Amino acid sequence: MRTGGHENPASQNPADRPSRARPTGSGRRVPLNTRQRAYLTVFYQLDQEEERRQRRRWHQRLHRDPAEQWRWIPYATDHPAADPTPAQQLLDRQGIKDPGTGSTLAALVRRRMIDLRHITVESTVGSTTQTQVRLTPQGRAEARGNQPQEADLDRLPGWLHQALHTIAEPENEPVPRTTIGRTSARRLGPRGLGYIEDASTWAYRLGESGRAYLERTDPTTDQR
Numbered sequence: 001m002r003t004g005g006h007e008n009p010a011s012q013n014p015a016d017r018p019s020r021a022r023p024t025g026s027g028r029r030v031p032l033n034t035r036q037r038a039y040l041t042v043f044y045q046l047d048q049e050e051e052r053r054q055r056r057r058w059h060q061r062l063h064r065d066p067a068e069q070w071r072w073i074p075y076a077t078d079h080p081a082a083d084p085t086p087a088q089q090l091l092d093r094q095g096i097k098d099p100g101t102g103s104t105l106a107a108l109v110r111r112r113m114i115d116l117r118h119i120t121v122e123s124t125v126g127s128t129t130q131t132q133v134r135l136t137p138q139g140r141a142e143a144r145g146n147q148p149q150e151a152d153l154d155r156l157p158g159w160l161h162q163a164l165h166t167i168a169e170p171e172n173e174p175v176p177r178t179t180i181g182r183t184s185a186r187r188l189g190p191r192g193l194g195y196i197e198d199a200s201t202w203a204y205r206l207g208e209s210g211r212a213y214l215e216r217t218d219p220t221t222d223q224r
Contacts, residue, residue, distance in 0.1 A: 032111070035096065037146055039104055040113055042090045044143030046073050047135050053193060071134050072117070078129040089183055093159065105133065113139030155217050160187055167196050167206050168214055174203035
């Protein structure tokens, strides 16, 4: 079954225990292929984004989820009516929509880059199975090493950075919700990064965290 244009790797009889990689015994490290690197980079991006969110909550003296919970990244929800997960959407933006997801995830497990599990979750379509991944320390180190040296790891992806700019442009004026997509709104909103706020039931406005981000990453932009 497919979700969001990707082959869903969830098994028919999922177990909550994660699949962990075991050494192959060859001892020889084979570089990741292009597709595997793309998946690992997306997982790393989402992992780091959530880590920053949890850190902000700590500074704000808000409740933080245990790392054992938030390190798990939703990959695919096993229902034809389910929305694609953020991981699927990021891969879609790179044009990675063809079959092969199951084998790619399995390869990353074998390479000890990720752990994999299938759990039952409650969603808008009821109880269903969701495939989740978690970076291993080795996988996180591999993904970090694949980042361009000059990259600012705190910087949003270009499309999300542009969405934030769209909200900021009117200078303290509310912006209609339809101006940016739902994915951008979820990632930037109060339940995500907290960079934008609800100005009303129909509009968003730039939040203080979003203003600080833009001033830090784009100091030439006047964000009064």
